[in-house]
Amino acid sequence: MTDAPMTNPPQAEQGIHNVIIIGSGPAGLTAAIYSARANLAPLVIEGEPSSTSDQPGGQLMLTTDVENYPGFPDGVMGPELMIKFREQAQRFGAEMLTDKVTRVDLSGPPHGVWVGDPEAPKPTYRAWAVIVSTGAQSLMLGLEAEERLIGHGLSTCATCDGFFFRDQHIAVVGGGDSAMEEATFLTRFASKVTVIHRRDELRASKIMQDRAFANDRIEFLWNNVVTDIQGEEKLTGVEVQNTATGETSVLDVTGLFIAIGHRPNTDLFEGQLKRKENGYLVTEPDSSHTEVEGVFACGDVQDDFYRQAVTAAGSGCMAAIDAERWLESAGHG
Numbered sequence: 001m002t003d004a005p006m007t008n009p010p011q012a013e014q015g016i017h018n019v020i021i022i023g024s025g026p027a028g029l030t031a032a033i034y035s036a037r038a039n040l041a042p043l044v045i046e047g048e049p050s051s052t053s054d055q056p057g058g059q060l061m062l063t064t065d066v067e068n069y070p071g072f073p074d075g076v077m078g079p080e081l082m083i084k085f086r087e088q089a090q091r092f093g094a095e096m097l098t099d100k101v102t103r104v105d106l107s108g109p110p111h112g113v114w115v116g117d118p119e120a121p122k123p124t125y126r127a128w129a130v131i132v133s134t135g136a137q138s139l140m141l142g143l144e145a146e147e148r149l150i151g152h153g154l155s156t157c158a159t160c161d162g163f164f165f166r167d168q169h170i171a172v173v174g175g176g177d178s179a180m181e182e183a184t185f186l187t188r189f190a191s192k193v194t195v196i197h198r199r200d201e202l203r204a205s206k207i208m209q210d211r212a213f214a215n216d217r218i219e220f221l222w223n224n225v226v227t228d229i230q231g232e233e234k235l236t237g238v239e240v241q242n243t244a245t246g247e248t249s250v251l252d253v254t255g256l257f258i259a260i261g262h263r264p265n266t267d268l269f270e271g272q273l274k275r276k277e278n279g280y281l282v283t284e285p286d287s288s289h290t291e292v293e294g295v296f297a298c299g300d301v302q303d304d305f306y307r308q309a310v311t312a313a314g315s316g317c318m319a320a321i322d323a324e325r326w327l328e329s330a331g332h333g
Contacts, residue, residue, distance in 0.1 A: 016110045017043050018332075019323055020127035022101050022268075025058020026309045027299025028133030029085035030316030031323075035131075036092035038324045043125060044089065045115060048100040056098060057082035058135050059300075060309055065151075067163060069309055078151075081309075106130065106272045109294040109332060128332035129294045129323040132273070132281065133316060134265040136300040136307070140258060141173065145229040153235025155257050158182040159308065162189045170255035171196055171238055173226055179259035180208040186257065187217040194251060196221045198243055221251070229256060264301050273297070280304045288319035294330070296323050 019035050021028050024046030035042040046056040055061050060078035067075040090096060097115070105112035105123060111130045112123030138156035140146050146154060155161040158172075162185060170190045172183045175197040183193045195212070200222045202209050212218050221240065227248065228239035238251045264280045266273070274282040274291050281302040283289060288296040298319035299312035 015126065017041070017125060017127040018327060019043070019129045019131060019320075020045065020111075020113055020125055021131045021133060022104075022113070023047065023058070023133035023135055023265075023299070023301070024056050024086070024096075025060065025082070025133060025135045025299055025312060026085065027135070027301075027312040027316035027319070028058075028131070029082070029089050030313040031131045031133060031298060031320040032089035032094040032316075033085070033092060034317050034320030035323065036089055036094040038320070039093075040324060040327070041093055041095065042131075043095045043097060043127070045097045045099055045101050045113065045125075046086075048098065057086070058312075059137070065164070066160070066309065068160065101268060104130070104268060104272065106269070106292050106295050109330075111294060128330070129296065129327055131288075131316075131319045131323055132269065132290075132295065132297040132301055133299045133312075133319070134268065134301045135312075136262045136264040136280075136304075138258065139261045139263055141226055141260075143226070143229055145231070146258075149229055149231060149235050152233060153231060153255050154229060155255065156259070157307070158185045158257055158259075161257075162186050165190050165255045167191050168254045169194070169252065170257065171221075171251055171253045172257045172259055173197075174259035174261075175199060175202045175204060176259070176261070177204045177208045178261065180204045180212045182257050182259045183218050184208075184211055184215060187215055190217065190255075192217055192219065194219045194221055194253065196224050196226060196238075196240060196251070198225045199223065226256070262300075262304070262307065264304070266301060276304070278304055288315060288322045289326075294323075294326060294332075296326075 018040040019042040021044045032044045065075045099115045103114035103118035109128045110126040113125045115124045166189045169192045171194045223243045224240040227241045230237040241248045281297040296319040298315035
């Protein structure tokens with residue numbers, strides 16, 4: 001089954017785009033595919049390659065094997081998957097701009113979007129509808145080896161990568177609910193999971209602590225921090241330091257999962273879009289609508305629960321359909 005494009009789509013007028021999509025991960029590019037097929041000629045401002053928080057293609061550009069995305073029974077490389085998304089969007093007429101959005105004015109519609117100088121008196125682009133898909137970034141330890149070993153024994157997602165560590169000894173850094181959830185999930189595959197925590201007690205909720213303490217495959221290394229990650233092309237061990245004694249040692253693991261939290265890329269929208277206490281954008285239930293007319297949000301920028309490529313893509317589809325219907329009902333274009 002295919003979705004037919006609109007027969008009488010609204011057209012951009014007076015230099016105003018129908019749709020601007022900010023961000024180009026699975027959510028943004030899926031929104032671009034659907035918007036382009038609806039003849040809305042979306043402009044996708046995909047980010048700049050030099051920015052870790054504004055990476056074109058999103059977090060999958062930093063991922064090696066993706067084995068849980070439907071349609072790829074043998075798996076697919078993260079960058080390859082995102083290139084396919086991008087090419088598909090372009091095939092239907094989406095315009096790509098490899099640049100960083102520096103300012104938005106969401107007091108419209110039409111809404112204003114700046115690239116380049118944020119102090120410029122007029123926006124670089126205007127659009128009736130804006131789809132926000134700027135994603136989120138995993139908080140990291142700040143070690144030099146992280147960039148080299150991400151996807152090569154170092155991961156931030158147990159659901160994504162746990163399968164690769166079957167019958168191995170792996171470690172999880174963190175002490176909150178996310179860390180306990182990751183550690184518990186990883187025991188499905190690993191022979192042993194060592195939780196490294198800088199304190200002598202967890203921050204996690206009691207129910208998550210009880211589950212972890214009751215799991216005989218989980219051990220705890222208290223009062224320790226990771227000071228280095230060993231390995232050139234593949235992780236071979238983790239150096240830790242005791243916060244009480246200063247003593248260092250090497251933990252013999254073949255995998256390390258960092259679970260110290262995520263940070264949504266929402267600074268750009270401060271004061272203009274409603275955010276949760278953890279910074280994620282608020283959307284209406286079962287919808288991508290924000291509280292601002294003509295502004296929609298999808299993917300990890302508003303999803304603080306699932307955080308998967310396939311759910312991000314699904315929400316990008318929702319945002320495109322919501323924007324299309326809103327444009328039609330509002331009579332813009």
